[in-house]
Amino acid sequence: MDEQQAQEKQSTLEQILAQRREKIARIREMGFEPYPYAFDVSHKSREITDHYEALEGKSVAVAGRLMTIRRMGKASFAHLQDAGGRIQLYVSRNDIGEKTYEMFMLLDIGDIVGVRGVVMKTRTGEITVKVDALTLLSKNIRPLPIVKEKDGVVYDAFADKELRYRHRYLDLIVNPEIKDVFIKRSAIIRATRDFFDSRGYLEVETPILQPLYGGANARPFITHHNSLNTDLFLRIADELYLKRLIVGGFDRVYEFSRNFRNEGMDRNHNPEFTAIEFYQAYVDYYYMMDLVEHYFRHIAETLGSPLIEYQGESIDFSKPFARRTMAELFHEYLGIDLGKADETLFAAWAREHHFEYDPKWNYGQFLDKLFDEFIEPKLLQPTFVLDYPKAISPLAKVRRDGDPRFVERFELFICAAEYVNAFSELNDPLDQRERLEGQDRLRALGDDEAQMLDEDFIRAIETGMPPTGGVGIGLDRVIMLFTGQSTIKDVLLFPAMRPEKLS
C-alpha cells in the first residue's frame, strides 16, 4: 500500500525509469539477455531500401534503434534506425514465436535490437523486413523525445537548441539529418589533408600546452603543470612552432590546430576551435594567395560543385578571387587616401561621418575599426584584402615596395566574414625582435591581447629562417560555409556551453 502510494507520487520520468528497470528484470526472467555482446549485421537499412529489387525475398540481418512501434495485437510494425537510415519491421507472433513476441511487447522506442528476416513490401508499398528472429541488443531506460512525421512534415520536433547542444546524442538520434553536417565536416578535413599531402607538405603536431603563447592576439586559458610547478597556456595559435620547424629544415608543414581563446562566444566564435596553419619555405604571400584559392576550389570540387549558396549569396569558386589592397578599398568605400592618412585625418573623417571613435586609437586601430565597419560588410564575393598596417601585424614582413607602414599580409573575405590570414613571414631577426618588444610594451601598458616576447622563437629566427609564406584558415568557418550553417555551434558536435546544473 505504502509502496503504491509512493509510486503514485513519482513524476512521469521517475515512473518511466522505474517501469523500464522492471521490464529489464522481466526480460531476464523470461530468459533473454537485455545487454548481449554482439550481433552479426548483414545489411544496412540504406542498402536494403536502395537495392530492393535485388534483395526482395532474401534474408537479411539488420541492427539499430527502434524509433516507432505500432502494435496491433498479435502483429506489429516498427521502424528501425541505423547509422544510414531507417527501415520498417513487420513483427508477428507467428513468425518469431510466442515467447519472443511477449518479450517484444516489453520493448520501447529507443531500444536497440537486431533482427533477421525477409525483405518484402507491404501492401502500401513500404519496403519492410518481415522479422523471423529478434534479439534485444540494448534496453533503453531513459525515454527519447518522440518526433512524429507525416508526408515529410515533422510534428513535435526536438528543436530546443539548448537541449540539442547539451544532449547531442539525442539530437543525432532524433534529428538524423544533422549527421550530414558532420559527415561533410569529416569530408572537408579529409580533402584538406589530401590537398596538403599531395603538395609535399608534412603534417606535424606541436604543443597545445605552451609556456608562452603567441602567433595571434588573444587572451589565453591558463593551466598549471604540477611536477614542473609552472603555469602553462593552452595555445591560441601554433604559428611560432611551425616556423621553428621551417627553421629546422622542414620546408612545407601543416597542422590541424585546436586553438583556445578565452574570449566571447557568438555565432562565429567558440572558445576552442580548429584552424589549419601551413607554412612553405621560399615563397611569398602572392604564392600563398594562389594556393589558398586552389584550396577553396579543391574543397568545393571535392564536395561536388564549385557553386555554393551561403546566406543568400551565390559563390562560384571556379572564378578567380578578387584581390584588393587596403589602400584601394579605403579610397573606394571611404574616400580616404591611406598614403596621406594619419590619426588626425582618420579622426576628422570619423567626426564628419558621425562614426564613434576613441581618440587614443593609433593608425592601425583606426584603420582596423573603419575597415570592420565600412568595408568588411561589402565583401560578399571571395576577396583577398592585401597589405595591412604594420602596427597590427607583428609577424609579417614589411612591403617590399611602397609605404613601409604596411606589411605583406592578406586576409580572405567571403560573405562579409574572414576566413584566412596570411603573411610573407617576417624572417629578419632584428626587425622581429623590435616588433615583439613593441608588443611587449603594449602588454605592459595593459593590452592583454598583445603578444608575448618569446626569446626562444627569436633565437630560432636568429638561426635563420628562409623566406616563407604562412597561412592560417579558420576551418570551422570553412565548414560553416560549405554546409550552409550560420552558427559555429552547428558545425561543432559539442559546442561550448555553461556547465549544466544538476540539482
Add this chain to the structure above:
RNA sequence: GGGUGUGUAGCUCAGCCGGUAGAGCAGCGGCCUUUUAAGCCGUUGGUCGAAGGUUCGAUUCCUUCCACACUCACCA
C-alpha cells in the same frame, strides 16, 4: 557587458482581466495479424526556472537571480 525574447508533464505546446493547471505525443491497463502522426476504451504523471514582494489569494502583477536563444558590443 547592453538590448529583446523564452522558461508550464519525459517531448511539443495552450492557459484571457490574479481565484493554486490543460491538450497532443510518450508511459501504464485493455482490444486489435499489413500499420505508418495507426486506431479505439480507460488511466498515471506538475513545488508552473529559483527566491523575494504586492494581495484574502500569484503560473498570471512587481523585483532580483539563474539558464538558454537571438542581437549589439568586445574579440580574429
